[in-house]
Amino acid sequence: MPMKSTASLSTKLVRIGAGLLIVALTSIGLTLWVTWQLEGGAAAVNEAGRMRMQTWRLTSAVQAGLPAPEVAALVAQFDQSLGLLRAGDPSRPLFVPWDDEVEREFANVESLWQVQRGLWLRDGPLDAQQSMRAAEAFVAGIDRFVQSIENHLSGFTAILNLFQFLMMALAIAAAVVMLYTGYLYVINPLGHLRAGLRQLETGDFAVRVNVDTHDEFGQVAAGFNRMAATLQSLYEGLESKVQAKTQRIEAQRARLEALYEVSAFLAGANTIEELSRGFSQRVRQVVKADAVAVRWSDEANQRYLMLASDCFPQDMVDEERSLLAGACACGALKSDARTRVIPIHTHDDAPMRHCARAGYQSLVSVPVRLQHRLIGEIDLFFRSEVSLNVDEIGLLDALASHLASSLEGLRAAALEREAAVGEERALIARELHDSIAQSLAFLKIQVQLLRTAVQKQQPQQVDATLDELDVGLRESINDVRELLVHFRTRTNTDDIEAALQETLQKFQHQTGLPTRLQVEGDGLPLPADVQVQVLHVLQEALSNVRKHAGASHVSLDVVKGAQWRFTVRDNGSGFDPHHTHGASHVGMKIMRERAQRIGAEVDVVSSAGQGTAVTLTLPPYPVTASPVATLGLNLNETATTP
Template structure:
């Protein structure tokens, strides 16, 4: 930029100020010259009036001398001669003698005075009066001619002064018009052009061009402005290009983030519905600009994929045709045989689930967004597979746990009832062998009662095993349980659910639901109550309290023997929750079953 500016300066050597200053100096010089000329002329004409006056007085003096000479008045003549000669010696006449024409007339006057009239006046009385009068008349005529010459000289000076003033005025007008034209051409128009250019540039038009002719400062300013506009336009174009590139990059990042969010949501939001990975990898292929992306899922001991997601145009797939032993790894790596193939192992923890193979194009750089995007998708797929595996493991554990509960409840209910019935059948068989028929009726009655009890327990177990957690959550499941129990009795059930803000695990919800149902079922069978209350709330220490209360007959001393397997199951469930289950008499009337435990989600808050 500096070199370019120096080159521009070298091209513009003129200066508009030189023209303006020269014009002003010319006008000022002309004015000063005119003033000095006028002063000089007026100085020359300053004594002309006095010279005319004195010259006229000489003519008057001539006539007076002639008159006194004719009279013969000696005394008066001597006085007049002295006055006349004193006037002749006046310095004004000495200065007037510098003019050649005036000097001739003046010399004629002096010669005629000294040669003719003065001698005649000194030789009184005058004898020839006619001659004397001729002398006087000639002197008067010479003085008159001299006066007229002085007048002509003064008038010529006035004419010269007028001529100088008119000439100065005309020259001043010409110089002024030239200066105005110069200012209009070299200053006003360029300034207007520069002002318009500045306004256009201020509006963002960096392509505006200033066309100024000349080699002065304003032309240099116009050329500099054009150069600046070109530089700004170039920088602006580069900025627009960078903005466009950054916009495209942001749009690509936005598409990448939207794709990652969509993939994560579809892979992780639900475990029951499997996501179509073919669509995901087709979108990934389009996003990174690689057509050949293959997903192969393998078991830990297998060498062939059991699930393969391949390009839509590929009928077989490369991974299906070869062993996957060389795909084992914990991070993305490039194939040794083909540098255009990059493999992304599906690894989560110590588990290997398969590999994603990207073929075609150049090898991804370590910090490229394509590599990071494929690695992120790989991590999400691996996490999804791990969650599927954990979900299946949780389902197996839950199934085993429920089978243990079923076995325990069958053992504590039907198994004991059947054992009791078996004993009664053995008694009945012995009485039959001993023909003790009178003892058979009580045994038969006990068998009927035992069968009724076993049937009732079977129905309760079937109801319990059918009980499940509805999709709406624990509160909806409790309401459904209350509706079922209310349909089996005349008891009015009331639910107070005050733990909507507490996160509960699925296992905790199942245990709470089963304990509430078991305690409510005991209320239906044994309490003879009119009302029952189920309350679930959080205490100040963070623990949850489940209370099942009724206004019935209250608890008996042998309560543990009544439906003792149900109480044992509730205690077992309380133990799994690391809580405490107690059965207490209600203060007003009836019985209260109370469970307190600290939920898993609240341990971190209250430790």
């Protein structure tokens, strides 16, 4: 098994680069050193060649018989050249590449010079042939010395050529190493990763990349393997997760649909019997129970009354129609009870022996609360063992809450109807007291006057009284008819104009007076209960016109807007609003009382002989003081006109 490298990619590249750099620097240093040696040796060869020239110059000077000082100067120059070769000059550079042969030949040159130096410096003429032989011998020594240096430098030249070849080989090797290193540590891992990615793109999530190193590419490969493993696990579990999520969403949808269906039914139920029976049937279907019983508790939670049941055995219904609290698992709820599953035991002494005999094995008790007050329970019976999850418990609690709200709504509606009946009776009593009762009281006085006139035998007084009685009876009949017309008035929740038109037509038919309705402006529709009060005020104003105005024409002007305004005008006799008494005063009081119920104001403008204008001005958002006004109107619609 190959060893995994633990070095990072950057470390590997640094190591390779450092090795190549060291080799290159070493090679360059050696090349510079050899070049230095060659340069210094070449300068020494040049200096030795100059010594040959100096030798011939010295020979010529001696043969020419130059003065001794000049000859001595040439000798000194020759000494200087020998000293330079011996010591060298690093600044030029100039130095002799010493070895044994070079050392021997240089020593030979020095010894020859020591012999000839005396020859050149002695007094007296020198034989030309002798000087030539001495010069030739000395030049031959110098040539051998130069030859030994050149032999030595030829070795350095070979070394330099070798270094150049090695440098070329090193450059090629470095390129090969870099290419191989790039392939081994970069291109090859990238190729494996790319191949893995291509397989991954095709959906092969089982693909893995071999991790041979711990460098950066090794870490990337390990990360790729982890990613592929994660994708594989996600893909393998995706279908099951989607299926589970779909089932959960479907279950939630079914619960919401059931809750909506039951809520819609409860909202449309009109009686407690219909509501409880329909609720029990729907709850049993929703939870797939074998039987359902809906029980209601008294105020003290001492007895539970069975409101309705579904698929519950009739003998158990008859026996448990009224159940004492604590006598059974049903009806044994505490104030802090929650929805729970109760196992049903099969032995005869158990409190649930009737349920066991009927074949039920599990009971689900759902408390019914209204504003944290326990008002009943829903009992669900199953012929098998059941368990409830959090969502199912939440659904049952929501259904129980809707049942409690609906039952409370029916109870409140019954109370409202009862209050509406009471209020309508009081309204009828006020209407009778303010109109017919006063007329009857007037007729009673006239009857007493008639009896007195008969007793006193006053024929004229009897006729006058009979006329008054006849007028009073006609007024009473008209009041009764008008009162019934008021009670039969219907409104339109969208627009009051039709009801106003109908009211004027009835007034015109009753009195024979021409009427006119004018409506202008735009405004929000008035609530139905507000329309009722408006119509009653206008009908009372028209009644006053019929009774007291003696008008020949009546008009009703309606202005729609943020504040509705209704004005009843007549061209009758008019009156002084500040000195009104009798029946007209009663009519004004009735109108103002009705207007106050919706926060409106009644304004009367009248003067003797100029007619009367009664204006009803509504507030921006009119509402009735009593929520049962509309119910009272519905009850009034059952009256009939004689």
